[in-house]
Amino acid sequence: MKASPEAQSRLLDLQAVDTALAQLAHRRKSLPELAEIDAVAREISALEDERARAQVAVDDLERDISRFEKDIEQVRLRKSRDQARLDAGGALREIEGLQHELATLNRRQSELEDAELELMEQKETADAALAEVQQRINAAVGRRDEAERRRDEAYGEITKEQEFKSSARGPLAADLPADLVALYDKIRLDSGLGAALFQSGRCGGCRIELYGADLARVKAAAADDVVRCEECRRIMVRTKESGL
Template identity: 85%
Template sequence: MKASPDAQRRLLDLQAVDTALAQLAHRRKSLPELAEIEAVGRELAGLDDERVRAQVTVDDLDRDISRFEKDIEQVRTRKDRDQKRLDAGGALREIEGLQHELATLNRRQGELEDAELELMEQRETAEAALTEVQGRLDAANERRAAAERRRDEALADIAKEQEFKTSSRAPLAADLPADLVGLYDKIRLESGLGAALFQSGRCGGCRIELYGADLARVKAAEPDDVVRCEECRRIMVRTKESGL
Protein backbone atom coordinates (compact mmCIF):
# COMPACT_ATOMS: atom_id res chain seq x y z
CA MET A 1 0.00 0.00 0.00
CA LYS A 2 1.11 3.53 -0.73
CA ALA A 3 0.42 6.67 1.28
CA SER A 4 2.21 9.98 1.45
CA PRO A 5 4.71 10.42 4.30
CA ASP A 6 2.55 13.27 5.61
CA ALA A 7 -0.53 11.04 5.69
CA GLN A 8 1.42 8.37 7.52
CA ARG A 9 2.65 10.94 10.06
CA ARG A 10 -0.91 12.12 10.66
CA LEU A 11 -1.85 8.49 11.23
CA LEU A 12 0.06 8.83 14.51
CA ASP A 13 -2.24 11.70 15.49
CA LEU A 14 -5.22 9.46 14.81
CA GLN A 15 -3.62 6.71 16.86
CA ALA A 16 -3.04 9.15 19.73
CA VAL A 17 -6.74 10.00 19.76
CA ASP A 18 -7.73 6.31 19.61
CA THR A 19 -5.28 5.50 22.39
CA ALA A 20 -6.82 8.24 24.53
CA LEU A 21 -10.31 6.87 23.80
CA ALA A 22 -9.19 3.36 24.72
CA GLN A 23 -7.70 4.66 27.96
CA LEU A 24 -10.94 6.48 28.77
CA ALA A 25 -12.94 3.31 28.10
CA HIS A 26 -10.60 1.36 30.40
CA ARG A 27 -10.83 4.08 33.03
CA ARG A 28 -14.62 3.95 32.79
CA LYS A 29 -14.62 0.20 33.53
CA SER A 30 -11.98 0.34 36.26
CA LEU A 31 -13.04 3.30 38.37
CA PRO A 32 -12.08 2.61 42.01
CA GLU A 33 -15.58 3.70 42.98
CA LEU A 34 -17.03 0.70 41.13
CA ALA A 35 -15.03 -1.72 43.26
CA GLU A 36 -15.92 0.26 46.38
CA ILE A 37 -19.64 0.21 45.55
CA GLU A 38 -19.50 -3.53 44.96
CA ALA A 39 -17.64 -4.12 48.24
CA VAL A 40 -20.05 -1.93 50.20
CA GLY A 41 -22.94 -3.74 48.52
CA ARG A 42 -21.65 -7.05 49.87
CA GLU A 43 -21.18 -5.45 53.28
CA LEU A 44 -24.73 -4.11 53.18
CA ALA A 45 -26.12 -7.54 52.36
CA GLY A 46 -24.37 -9.00 55.40
CA LEU A 47 -25.42 -6.11 57.64
CA ASP A 48 -29.02 -6.37 56.49
CA ASP A 49 -29.04 -10.07 57.38
CA GLU A 50 -27.59 -9.17 60.77
CA ARG A 51 -30.22 -6.45 61.23
CA VAL A 52 -33.01 -8.88 60.37
CA ARG A 53 -31.73 -11.38 62.93
CA ALA A 54 -31.45 -8.64 65.56
CA GLN A 55 -34.98 -7.45 64.78
CA VAL A 56 -36.33 -10.99 65.03
CA THR A 57 -34.72 -11.32 68.46
CA VAL A 58 -36.33 -8.07 69.63
CA ASP A 59 -39.71 -9.10 68.18
CA ASP A 60 -39.53 -12.52 69.84
CA LEU A 61 -38.73 -10.92 73.20
CA ASP A 62 -41.56 -8.41 72.75
CA ARG A 63 -43.93 -11.27 72.09
CA ASP A 64 -42.74 -13.16 75.18
CA ILE A 65 -42.95 -10.03 77.35
CA SER A 66 -46.47 -9.38 76.08
CA ARG A 67 -47.42 -12.93 76.98
CA PHE A 68 -46.02 -12.51 80.50
CA GLU A 69 -47.88 -9.21 80.89
CA LYS A 70 -51.13 -10.95 80.00
CA ASP A 71 -50.37 -13.75 82.46
CA ILE A 72 -49.55 -11.22 85.18
CA GLU A 73 -52.76 -9.29 84.45
CA GLN A 74 -54.75 -12.50 84.72
CA VAL A 75 -53.15 -13.24 88.10
CA ARG A 76 -53.91 -9.71 89.31
CA THR A 77 -57.52 -10.02 88.18
CA ARG A 78 -57.83 -13.34 90.00
CA LYS A 79 -56.25 -11.83 93.12
CA ASP A 80 -58.62 -8.85 93.07
CA ARG A 81 -61.57 -11.18 92.77
CA ASP A 82 -60.39 -13.44 95.61
CA GLN A 83 -59.59 -10.43 97.79
CA LYS A 84 -63.13 -9.08 97.34
CA ARG A 85 -64.55 -12.45 98.25
CA LEU A 86 -62.26 -12.62 101.26
CA ASP A 87 -63.28 -9.12 102.37
CA ALA A 88 -66.91 -10.13 102.08
CA GLY A 89 -66.36 -12.83 104.68
CA GLY A 90 -67.88 -16.29 104.75
CA ALA A 91 -67.29 -19.76 106.11
CA LEU A 92 -63.94 -20.46 107.76
CA ARG A 93 -63.09 -23.20 105.24
CA GLU A 94 -63.81 -20.82 102.35
CA ILE A 95 -61.74 -18.05 103.92
CA GLU A 96 -58.80 -20.41 104.43
CA GLY A 97 -59.09 -21.58 100.85
CA LEU A 98 -59.09 -18.00 99.59
CA GLN A 99 -56.08 -17.11 101.75
CA HIS A 100 -54.17 -20.11 100.43
CA GLU A 101 -55.07 -19.24 96.86
CA LEU A 102 -54.02 -15.62 97.37
CA ALA A 103 -50.65 -16.75 98.72
CA THR A 104 -50.24 -19.01 95.70
CA LEU A 105 -51.21 -16.19 93.35
CA ASN A 106 -48.73 -13.81 95.02
CA ARG A 107 -45.92 -16.30 94.51
CA ARG A 108 -47.03 -16.83 90.90
CA GLN A 109 -47.14 -13.10 90.29
CA GLY A 110 -43.65 -12.69 91.73
CA GLU A 111 -42.30 -15.47 89.53
CA LEU A 112 -43.92 -14.00 86.44
CA GLU A 113 -42.66 -10.49 87.21
CA ASP A 114 -39.12 -11.78 87.80
CA ALA A 115 -39.23 -13.66 84.50
CA GLU A 116 -40.64 -10.59 82.77
CA LEU A 117 -37.91 -8.41 84.26
CA GLU A 118 -35.26 -10.82 82.96
CA LEU A 119 -36.82 -10.71 79.51
CA MET A 120 -36.93 -6.92 79.61
CA GLU A 121 -33.22 -6.84 80.43
CA GLN A 122 -32.58 -9.20 77.52
CA ARG A 123 -34.69 -6.98 75.29
CA GLU A 124 -32.67 -3.93 76.32
CA THR A 125 -29.51 -5.73 75.25
CA ALA A 126 -31.16 -6.92 72.03
CA GLU A 127 -32.45 -3.41 71.28
CA ALA A 128 -28.94 -2.02 71.78
CA ALA A 129 -27.57 -4.63 69.36
CA LEU A 130 -30.28 -3.72 66.83
CA THR A 131 -29.48 -0.02 67.18
CA GLU A 132 -25.78 -0.72 66.74
CA VAL A 133 -26.19 -2.78 63.58
CA GLN A 134 -28.67 -0.24 62.20
CA GLY A 135 -26.04 2.44 62.78
CA ARG A 136 -23.47 0.42 60.84
CA LEU A 137 -26.06 -0.17 58.12
CA ASP A 138 -26.81 3.55 57.88
CA ALA A 139 -23.09 4.37 57.74
CA ALA A 140 -22.53 1.81 54.98
CA ASN A 141 -25.45 3.23 53.02
CA GLU A 142 -23.93 6.70 53.34
CA ARG A 143 -20.57 5.37 52.11
CA ARG A 144 -22.22 3.73 49.13
CA ALA A 145 -24.17 6.91 48.31
CA ALA A 146 -20.96 8.95 48.49
CA ALA A 147 -19.14 6.46 46.26
CA GLU A 148 -22.04 6.54 43.79
CA ARG A 149 -21.85 10.34 43.66
CA ARG A 150 -18.11 10.20 43.01
CA ARG A 151 -18.69 7.51 40.36
CA ASP A 152 -21.30 9.61 38.62
CA GLU A 153 -19.04 12.67 38.66
CA ALA A 154 -16.13 10.65 37.25
CA LEU A 155 -18.33 9.10 34.56
CA ALA A 156 -19.60 12.55 33.58
CA ASP A 157 -16.00 13.80 33.23
CA ILE A 158 -15.06 10.73 31.18
CA ALA A 159 -18.10 11.20 28.96
CA LYS A 160 -17.09 14.80 28.26
CA GLU A 161 -13.55 13.74 27.38
CA GLN A 162 -14.85 10.93 25.18
CA GLU A 163 -17.16 13.31 23.38
CA PHE A 164 -14.32 15.75 22.78
CA LYS A 165 -11.93 13.06 21.56
CA THR A 166 -14.57 11.44 19.36
CA SER A 167 -15.44 14.77 17.77
CA SER A 168 -11.76 15.45 17.05
CA ARG A 169 -11.24 11.97 15.54
CA ALA A 170 -13.77 12.34 12.74
CA PRO A 171 -12.00 15.16 10.85
CA LEU A 172 -8.62 13.48 11.35
CA ALA A 173 -9.84 10.24 9.81
CA ALA A 174 -11.74 12.01 7.03
CA ASP A 175 -8.60 13.86 5.97
CA LEU A 176 -6.61 10.63 5.45
CA PRO A 177 -6.79 8.17 2.56
CA ALA A 178 -9.70 5.79 3.06
CA ASP A 179 -7.65 2.67 2.31
CA LEU A 180 -4.98 3.71 4.80
CA VAL A 181 -7.59 4.34 7.52
CA GLY A 182 -9.29 1.06 6.67
CA LEU A 183 -6.03 -0.90 7.11
CA TYR A 184 -5.21 1.03 10.28
CA ASP A 185 -8.67 0.40 11.80
CA LYS A 186 -8.51 -3.31 10.97
CA ILE A 187 -5.16 -3.69 12.72
CA ARG A 188 -6.25 -1.51 15.65
CA LEU A 189 -9.39 -3.53 16.26
CA GLU A 190 -7.37 -6.73 16.28
CA SER A 191 -4.51 -5.58 18.51
CA GLY A 192 -5.54 -2.28 20.07
CA LEU A 193 -2.79 -0.37 18.25
CA GLY A 194 -2.88 0.22 14.51
CA ALA A 195 0.17 2.40 13.93
CA ALA A 196 3.31 3.24 15.85
CA LEU A 197 6.44 5.29 15.35
CA PHE A 198 9.50 3.46 14.04
CA GLN A 199 12.39 4.83 16.05
CA SER A 200 16.01 3.85 16.65
CA GLY A 201 15.55 0.62 14.71
CA ARG A 202 12.65 -0.45 16.94
CA CYS A 203 8.95 -0.96 16.23
CA GLY A 204 6.95 1.31 18.50
CA GLY A 205 4.16 -1.24 18.63
CA CYS A 206 5.79 -4.44 19.86
CA ARG A 207 9.07 -2.73 20.94
CA ILE A 208 11.13 -5.29 19.04
CA GLU A 209 14.38 -4.02 17.56
CA LEU A 210 15.00 -4.87 13.91
CA TYR A 211 18.30 -6.24 12.61
CA GLY A 212 19.80 -7.40 9.37
CA ALA A 213 17.42 -8.02 6.49
CA ASP A 214 14.39 -6.75 8.41
CA LEU A 215 16.05 -3.42 9.11
CA ALA A 216 17.37 -3.24 5.54
CA ARG A 217 13.83 -3.76 4.24
CA VAL A 218 12.60 -0.75 6.18
CA LYS A 219 15.52 1.41 5.08
CA ALA A 220 15.02 0.43 1.43
CA ALA A 221 11.28 1.20 1.44
CA GLU A 222 10.14 4.24 -0.48
CA PRO A 223 8.90 7.20 1.59
CA ASP A 224 5.33 6.54 0.48
CA ASP A 225 5.44 2.80 1.18
CA VAL A 226 3.27 1.73 4.10
CA VAL A 227 5.65 -0.49 6.05
CA ARG A 228 4.37 -3.06 8.54
CA CYS A 229 6.21 -4.84 11.33
CA GLU A 230 6.93 -8.48 10.56
CA GLU A 231 6.29 -9.40 14.21
CA CYS A 232 3.16 -7.50 15.26
CA ARG A 233 1.91 -6.50 11.78
CA ARG A 234 1.31 -2.91 12.87
CA ILE A 235 2.01 0.01 10.57
CA MET A 236 5.45 1.42 11.30
CA VAL A 237 5.42 5.15 10.63
CA ARG A 238 8.77 6.58 9.59
CA THR A 239 9.62 10.18 10.43
CA LYS A 240 12.77 12.22 10.96
CA GLU A 241 12.88 10.71 14.45
CA SER A 242 13.25 7.23 12.98
CA GLY A 243 16.97 7.74 12.36
CA LEU A 244 16.91 6.06 8.94
Protein backbone atom coordinates in the same frame (compact mmCIF):
# COMPACT_ATOMS: atom_id res chain seq x y z
CA MET B 1 -0.62 -0.73 0.16
CA LYS B 2 0.50 2.77 -0.75
CA ALA B 3 -0.09 6.01 1.16
CA SER B 4 1.76 9.30 1.19
CA PRO B 5 4.34 9.82 3.95
CA GLU B 6 2.20 12.72 5.18
CA ALA B 7 -0.88 10.49 5.46
CA GLN B 8 1.11 7.81 7.26
CA SER B 9 2.53 10.40 9.63
CA ARG B 10 -0.96 11.59 10.45
CA LEU B 11 -1.83 8.03 11.43
CA LEU B 12 0.24 8.70 14.54
CA ASP B 13 -2.06 11.62 15.38
CA LEU B 14 -5.07 9.35 14.88
CA GLN B 15 -3.46 6.69 17.03
CA ALA B 16 -2.80 9.27 19.75
CA VAL B 17 -6.49 10.15 19.80
CA ASP B 18 -7.52 6.48 19.86
CA THR B 19 -5.04 5.74 22.63
CA ALA B 20 -6.47 8.58 24.67
CA LEU B 21 -9.99 7.26 24.07
CA ALA B 22 -8.93 3.76 25.09
CA GLN B 23 -7.34 5.14 28.25
CA LEU B 24 -10.51 7.04 29.06
CA ALA B 25 -12.61 3.89 28.54
CA HIS B 26 -10.25 1.95 30.81
CA ARG B 27 -10.41 4.73 33.39
CA ARG B 28 -14.22 4.61 33.29
CA LYS B 29 -14.19 0.88 34.00
CA SER B 30 -11.51 1.01 36.69
CA LEU B 31 -12.47 4.02 38.79
CA PRO B 32 -11.53 3.36 42.44
CA GLU B 33 -15.05 4.44 43.37
CA LEU B 34 -16.45 1.36 41.60
CA ALA B 35 -14.50 -1.02 43.82
CA GLU B 36 -15.44 1.07 46.84
CA ILE B 37 -19.14 0.95 45.92
CA ASP B 38 -18.98 -2.83 45.46
CA ALA B 39 -17.24 -3.28 48.81
CA VAL B 40 -19.74 -1.08 50.63
CA ALA B 41 -22.63 -2.87 48.91
CA ARG B 42 -21.34 -6.18 50.29
CA GLU B 43 -20.94 -4.58 53.71
CA ILE B 44 -24.50 -3.24 53.61
CA SER B 45 -25.81 -6.66 52.59
CA ALA B 46 -24.06 -8.31 55.53
CA LEU B 47 -25.30 -5.59 57.87
CA GLU B 48 -28.85 -6.01 56.60
CA ASP B 49 -28.63 -9.71 57.48
CA GLU B 50 -27.33 -8.75 60.91
CA ARG B 51 -30.12 -6.20 61.31
CA ALA B 52 -32.72 -8.82 60.36
CA ARG B 53 -31.38 -11.18 63.03
CA ALA B 54 -31.38 -8.37 65.60
CA GLN B 55 -34.96 -7.49 64.66
CA VAL B 56 -36.04 -11.11 65.07
CA ALA B 57 -34.48 -11.13 68.55
CA VAL B 58 -36.37 -7.96 69.48
CA ASP B 59 -39.64 -9.30 68.04
CA ASP B 60 -39.26 -12.59 69.92
CA LEU B 61 -38.66 -10.78 73.20
CA GLU B 62 -41.61 -8.46 72.61
CA ARG B 63 -43.82 -11.47 71.98
CA ASP B 64 -42.60 -13.19 75.14
CA ILE B 65 -43.07 -10.04 77.21
CA SER B 66 -46.58 -9.64 75.84
CA ARG B 67 -47.35 -13.24 76.81
CA PHE B 68 -46.05 -12.64 80.35
CA GLU B 69 -48.12 -9.46 80.63
CA LYS B 70 -51.25 -11.43 79.73
CA ASP B 71 -50.38 -14.14 82.27
CA ILE B 72 -49.77 -11.52 84.96
CA GLU B 73 -53.04 -9.81 84.16
CA GLN B 74 -54.89 -13.12 84.45
CA VAL B 75 -53.29 -13.72 87.87
CA ARG B 76 -54.29 -10.22 89.01
CA LEU B 77 -57.88 -10.75 87.90
CA ARG B 78 -58.07 -14.06 89.73
CA LYS B 79 -56.54 -12.48 92.84
CA SER B 80 -59.12 -9.71 92.66
CA ARG B 81 -61.96 -12.20 92.47
CA ASP B 82 -60.57 -14.30 95.33
CA GLN B 83 -60.02 -11.22 97.48
CA ALA B 84 -63.59 -10.10 96.85
CA ARG B 85 -64.87 -13.54 97.89
CA LEU B 86 -62.59 -13.46 100.93
CA ASP B 87 -63.82 -10.02 101.92
CA ALA B 88 -67.41 -11.25 101.62
CA GLY B 89 -66.72 -13.86 104.29
CA GLY B 90 -67.95 -17.41 104.40
CA ALA B 91 -67.22 -20.78 105.89
CA LEU B 92 -63.84 -21.22 107.56
CA ARG B 93 -62.87 -24.02 105.18
CA GLU B 94 -63.63 -21.78 102.19
CA ILE B 95 -61.76 -18.84 103.71
CA GLU B 96 -58.68 -20.98 104.34
CA GLY B 97 -58.85 -22.25 100.76
CA LEU B 98 -59.04 -18.70 99.39
CA GLN B 99 -56.14 -17.56 101.58
CA HIS B 100 -54.03 -20.47 100.36
CA GLU B 101 -54.90 -19.74 96.75
CA LEU B 102 -54.10 -16.02 97.20
CA ALA B 103 -50.69 -16.91 98.61
CA THR B 104 -50.07 -19.18 95.64
CA LEU B 105 -51.20 -16.47 93.21
CA ASN B 106 -48.92 -13.92 94.89
CA ARG B 107 -45.96 -16.22 94.44
CA ARG B 108 -46.97 -16.86 90.85
CA GLN B 109 -47.32 -13.15 90.16
CA SER B 110 -43.93 -12.46 91.66
CA GLU B 111 -42.32 -15.18 89.57
CA LEU B 112 -43.98 -13.90 86.40
CA GLU B 113 -42.98 -10.29 87.13
CA ASP B 114 -39.38 -11.32 87.80
CA ALA B 115 -39.29 -13.25 84.54
CA GLU B 116 -40.87 -10.33 82.70
CA LEU B 117 -38.31 -7.94 84.19
CA GLU B 118 -35.49 -10.19 83.01
CA LEU B 119 -36.98 -10.26 79.50
CA MET B 120 -37.37 -6.48 79.51
CA GLU B 121 -33.69 -6.13 80.40
CA GLN B 122 -32.83 -8.52 77.55
CA LYS B 123 -35.03 -6.50 75.23
CA GLU B 124 -33.25 -3.30 76.24
CA THR B 125 -29.97 -4.93 75.25
CA ALA B 126 -31.51 -6.24 72.02
CA ASP B 127 -32.93 -2.81 71.19
CA ALA B 128 -29.49 -1.28 71.67
CA ALA B 129 -27.94 -3.91 69.39
CA LEU B 130 -30.60 -3.23 66.74
CA ALA B 131 -30.04 0.52 66.97
CA GLU B 132 -26.27 0.03 66.74
CA VAL B 133 -26.44 -2.09 63.59
CA GLN B 134 -28.88 0.39 62.05
CA GLN B 135 -26.37 3.17 62.75
CA ARG B 136 -23.70 1.13 60.97
CA ILE B 137 -26.04 0.63 58.03
CA ASN B 138 -26.75 4.35 57.88
CA ALA B 139 -23.03 5.11 57.96
CA ALA B 140 -22.34 2.57 55.19
CA VAL B 141 -25.17 3.96 53.07
CA GLY B 142 -23.67 7.42 53.54
CA ARG B 143 -20.29 6.18 52.34
CA ARG B 144 -21.92 4.47 49.37
CA ASP B 145 -23.84 7.61 48.43
CA GLU B 146 -20.67 9.70 48.65
CA ALA B 147 -18.75 7.18 46.51
CA GLU B 148 -21.57 7.19 43.96
CA ARG B 149 -21.47 10.98 43.88
CA ARG B 150 -17.73 10.93 43.21
CA ARG B 151 -18.20 8.18 40.60
CA ASP B 152 -20.86 10.18 38.78
CA GLU B 153 -18.68 13.28 38.91
CA ALA B 154 -15.77 11.33 37.42
CA TYR B 155 -18.09 9.85 34.78
CA GLY B 156 -19.11 13.37 33.80
CA GLU B 157 -15.51 14.48 33.38
CA ILE B 158 -14.60 11.35 31.41
CA THR B 159 -17.61 11.77 29.14
CA LYS B 160 -16.63 15.34 28.35
CA GLU B 161 -13.09 14.24 27.46
CA GLN B 162 -14.41 11.37 25.36
CA GLU B 163 -16.74 13.68 23.46
CA PHE B 164 -13.89 16.14 22.85
CA LYS B 165 -11.53 13.42 21.62
CA SER B 166 -14.22 11.80 19.47
CA SER B 167 -15.07 15.12 17.86
CA ALA B 168 -11.39 15.51 16.91
CA ARG B 169 -11.11 11.95 15.59
CA GLY B 170 -13.84 12.22 12.95
CA PRO B 171 -12.29 15.00 10.84
CA LEU B 172 -8.81 13.52 11.30
CA ALA B 173 -9.85 10.09 10.00
CA ALA B 174 -11.91 11.66 7.19
CA ASP B 175 -8.81 13.44 5.81
CA LEU B 176 -6.90 10.16 5.47
CA PRO B 177 -7.22 7.58 2.66
CA ALA B 178 -10.16 5.29 3.39
CA ASP B 179 -8.20 2.10 2.71
CA LEU B 180 -5.41 3.21 5.05
CA VAL B 181 -7.87 3.99 7.85
CA ALA B 182 -9.65 0.67 7.27
CA LEU B 183 -6.38 -1.25 7.62
CA TYR B 184 -5.37 0.79 10.64
CA ASP B 185 -8.77 0.24 12.36
CA LYS B 186 -8.65 -3.51 11.69
CA ILE B 187 -5.22 -3.80 13.28
CA ARG B 188 -6.18 -1.52 16.17
CA LEU B 189 -9.33 -3.48 16.97
CA ASP B 190 -7.32 -6.70 17.01
CA SER B 191 -4.39 -5.50 19.07
CA GLY B 192 -5.31 -2.15 20.58
CA LEU B 193 -2.64 -0.32 18.58
CA GLY B 194 -2.89 0.17 14.82
CA ALA B 195 0.18 2.29 14.04
CA ALA B 196 3.40 3.18 15.82
CA LEU B 197 6.53 5.16 15.08
CA PHE B 198 9.50 3.24 13.69
CA GLN B 199 12.52 4.67 15.48
CA SER B 200 16.14 3.63 15.99
CA GLY B 201 15.53 0.36 14.19
CA ARG B 202 12.74 -0.58 16.60
CA CYS B 203 9.00 -1.10 16.06
CA GLY B 204 7.12 1.27 18.34
CA GLY B 205 4.30 -1.24 18.69
CA CYS B 206 5.96 -4.40 19.98
CA ARG B 207 9.29 -2.69 20.82
CA ILE B 208 11.26 -5.36 18.98
CA GLU B 209 14.44 -4.18 17.29
CA LEU B 210 14.91 -5.15 13.65
CA TYR B 211 18.17 -6.57 12.30
CA GLY B 212 19.56 -7.84 9.05
CA ALA B 213 17.07 -8.55 6.29
CA ASP B 214 14.11 -7.18 8.27
CA LEU B 215 15.81 -3.84 8.78
CA ALA B 216 17.02 -3.80 5.18
CA ARG B 217 13.44 -4.37 4.03
CA VAL B 218 12.25 -1.29 5.90
CA LYS B 219 15.12 0.82 4.62
CA ALA B 220 14.52 -0.29 1.05
CA ALA B 221 10.78 0.40 1.12
CA ALA B 222 9.53 3.37 -0.89
CA ALA B 223 8.43 6.41 1.07
CA ASP B 224 4.79 5.76 0.17
CA ASP B 225 4.90 2.04 1.03
CA VAL B 226 2.83 1.12 4.09
CA VAL B 227 5.30 -0.98 6.04
CA ARG B 228 4.14 -3.44 8.68
CA CYS B 229 6.05 -5.13 11.46
CA GLU B 230 6.64 -8.81 10.74
CA GLU B 231 6.23 -9.58 14.46
CA CYS B 232 3.13 -7.65 15.59
CA ARG B 233 1.72 -6.71 12.14
CA ARG B 234 1.23 -3.10 13.13
CA ILE B 235 1.86 -0.26 10.68
CA MET B 236 5.33 1.13 11.23
CA VAL B 237 5.26 4.84 10.43
CA ARG B 238 8.57 6.22 9.18
CA THR B 239 9.36 9.86 9.82
CA LYS B 240 12.48 11.97 10.13
CA GLU B 241 12.77 10.62 13.65
CA SER B 242 13.10 7.07 12.38
CA GLY B 243 16.80 7.48 11.66
CA LEU B 244 16.71 5.67 8.32
